[in-house]
Amino acid sequence: MFLLNHTTCGPDARLFESTLQLQMQQLEKISRALILAPCAGIILNLHRAATARDGEKGGPAEEGNTLVAMLAGMEASCPLERVEYVQDFNWRGAFPDDASLRQLPGLSDFLLAFRAEVCV
Numbered sequence: 001m002f003l004l005n006h007t008t009c010g011p012d013a014r015l016f017e018s019t020l021q022l023q024m025q026q027l028e029k030i031s032r033a034l035i036l037a038p039c040a041g042i043i044l045n046l047h048r049a050a051t052a053r054d055g056e057k058g059g060p061a062e063e064g065n066t067l068v069a070m071l072a073g074m075e076a077s078c079p080l081e082r083v084e085y086v087q088d089f090n091w092r093g094a095f096p097d098d099a100s101l102r103q104l105p106g107l108s109d110f111l112l113a114f115r116a117e118v119c120v
């Protein structure tokens with residue numbers, strides 16, 4: 001949650017953005033895409049694992065035992081707009097021709113589940 005709060009949107013992310021703009025020429029290896037990509041991968045992998053586990057059991061996951069439920073319970077520290085930011089990020093522009101981009105629809109699935117959990 002720390003990573004999403006400080007690199008996506010909101011007051012903490014503004015400091016990150018200004019740092020990137022001020023030092024971009026000296027720190028070419030630092031970018032929002034390179035920082036958020038592992039976070040997006042973790043979200044995708046944990047959500048996929050929970051979904052697969054639920055399918056094996058033949059029913060819904062135990063309450064509070066999935067990434068969606070955990071983040072929804074922490075919605076105050078990880079607001080919906082942070083997760084939306086990760087989904088809407090220009091991944092194709094940041095990583096053209098990367099084979100892992102095929103997994104991006106999983107972010108939409110996760111976000112739908114997250115919205116449903118938060119709006120309950």
